[in-house]
Amino acid sequence: MSDKCVTVVEIGSSKLSCIVAQRGVNGIFNIKASASVEYAGFFEGEFVEKSLLEEALRDLFSQVRTIYKKDINKIFVGVPAEFSKVYFVKDQISFKFKRAVKESDLQKLSSQASERIEIEDMEILSVSPICYSLDDDRKTNAPIKVKASKLSADFSVVLAQSSFIQTFNKIWTKMGIQQVHYLSEPLCEALMVLDKEERERTCIVIDVGARSTSVAFVKGDGLTSLTSFSMGSSYITSDLAEACEISYNDAKNLKKQIVLSLRGGENDFYELVSLGGRINKIPLNYANEVVSYRLELIAKTVNECIRLFANEYVPYYPVYLCGAGVAKIKGGKDFFAKCIGRNINYGVPPIPALDKPENASMMGLVEFALKEND
Structure with a gap:
C-alpha cells in the first residue's frame, strides 16, 4: 500500500466534489476525506453563477480539510465534456535501420503529435495512442520491443477551453493551492470502466448526469469522439414538479419512487408525505409517462x-452507461436501452464498495491522479 495521497476535484453539472485518497491493497482506494457541495452548475459550456464559484469551492475545501486535517497544496481537477474537445492526429517516425521499438520512441511520437495541435483558446489535456502501425502496416497496441524501421500512430488529443482553466486557476491561487493538474474527466472515466481488452475495439460510453450528458467513443487508450449536451436527470425532476404541481424537493422524492417497468391501473398511485404529514397521491402511470418522455x-x-461520429450506428459497438442520471431510476437503464435501440451495460469502476455507475467519473479521476503521482 502506498502512503501517497492525491486530492481530486470533480466539477459536476450540479455539484462540486472532492476526494483525498491513496492506493490500498487488492485494488481498493483508501478514502481519507470526501465532501460535496451543490452549486448553480453549468449550462452549454458556461457557468450559471460564475461569481459564486469561488465561494462554493472554499466551502468544499473547508469541509475536506476539517476531515483530512492536513494542508492541501496539490490537486487534480477533472475537466467535464462540455468544456472539452477531441482531435485526431496521425504521426510517424523513421529509424536509420530496423531495430526494436523503445519507450522513448513512443514518447517522441506523442510529443510530435502534441506539437501539431494549435487550437485557439484551447489547452491540451492529454495525448493518447489509439493504435500503432509498423513497417508493413501491421497494427498493434504494444509496439515496444517489436522490430521495425518506422513507427506510426493514431493519437487522440483532448483539449480544454482555456477560459475554464483560467477561471479555476484564479480561484486556486486565491485559495493557496500551489500545484494544479487538469485531467479529462470523460477519458479517465472511460479508462476506468473499460479494460484494455475491451478497448481494442470501439466502445461507446454514455454519461447522464444531473444537467449534462456526454457521449464518448473509446478505442485503445484514447477517445476518438466526444460530444455533450445540457440535459440530464434534474430536467426529469423539474418535469415532475411542473406536471404534478409539487415542489422541486417533493419531485426529487417522487423520482426515487418511480419504477418505469410498472404499469398500473386507475387506482395505483405514488404517495408523497409532506412535512405536515399530509399524503399527496400521484397517479402512477402519469408520473411514469412524465419521466419516460x-x-x-x-x-x-x-x-x-x-450519428455525428458514425454515419451508420454500428451494431457491434458495445454501449456502457455511467452517471447517476439514468442509473438511479428504477427500470431506467432498460427503458433507456429500448429508446436508443441497443443493449446497454452499466459502466462501473472495478473497485469493491464503489462499483456503481455514479462513481465512474470520480474513481477514474482518482486512478489517473494516483498513476500521475507515482
Whole structure:
C-alpha cells in the first residue's frame, strides 16, 4: 500500500466534489476525506453563477480539510465534456535501420503529435495512442520491443477551453493551492470502466448526469469522439414538479419512487408525505409517462451525437452507461436501452464498495491522479 495521497476535484453539472485518497491493497482506494457541495452548475459550456464559484469551492475545501486535517497544496481537477474537445492526429517516425521499438520512441511520437495541435483558446489535456502501425502496416497496441524501421500512430488529443482553466486557476491561487493538474474527466472515466481488452475495439460510453450528458467513443487508450449536451436527470425532476404541481424537493422524492417497468391501473398511485404529514397521491402511470418522455428526449439526443461520429450506428459497438442520471431510476437503464435501440451495460469502476455507475467519473479521476503521482 502506498502512503501517497492525491486530492481530486470533480466539477459536476450540479455539484462540486472532492476526494483525498491513496492506493490500498487488492485494488481498493483508501478514502481519507470526501465532501460535496451543490452549486448553480453549468449550462452549454458556461457557468450559471460564475461569481459564486469561488465561494462554493472554499466551502468544499473547508469541509475536506476539517476531515483530512492536513494542508492541501496539490490537486487534480477533472475537466467535464462540455468544456472539452477531441482531435485526431496521425504521426510517424523513421529509424536509420530496423531495430526494436523503445519507450522513448513512443514518447517522441506523442510529443510530435502534441506539437501539431494549435487550437485557439484551447489547452491540451492529454495525448493518447489509439493504435500503432509498423513497417508493413501491421497494427498493434504494444509496439515496444517489436522490430521495425518506422513507427506510426493514431493519437487522440483532448483539449480544454482555456477560459475554464483560467477561471479555476484564479480561484486556486486565491485559495493557496500551489500545484494544479487538469485531467479529462470523460477519458479517465472511460479508462476506468473499460479494460484494455475491451478497448481494442470501439466502445461507446454514455454519461447522464444531473444537467449534462456526454457521449464518448473509446478505442485503445484514447477517445476518438466526444460530444455533450445540457440535459440530464434534474430536467426529469423539474418535469415532475411542473406536471404534478409539487415542489422541486417533493419531485426529487417522487423520482426515487418511480419504477418505469410498472404499469398500473386507475387506482395505483405514488404517495408523497409532506412535512405536515399530509399524503399527496400521484397517479402512477402519469408520473411514469412524465419521466419516460424526458428519457426519450435524452436518448434521442444521444443517438444524434452518435450519428455525428458514425454515419451508420454500428451494431457491434458495445454501449456502457455511467452517471447517476439514468442509473438511479428504477427500470431506467432498460427503458433507456429500448429508446436508443441497443443493449446497454452499466459502466462501473472495478473497485469493491464503489462499483456503481455514479462513481465512474470520480474513481477514474482518482486512478489517473494516483498513476500521475507515482
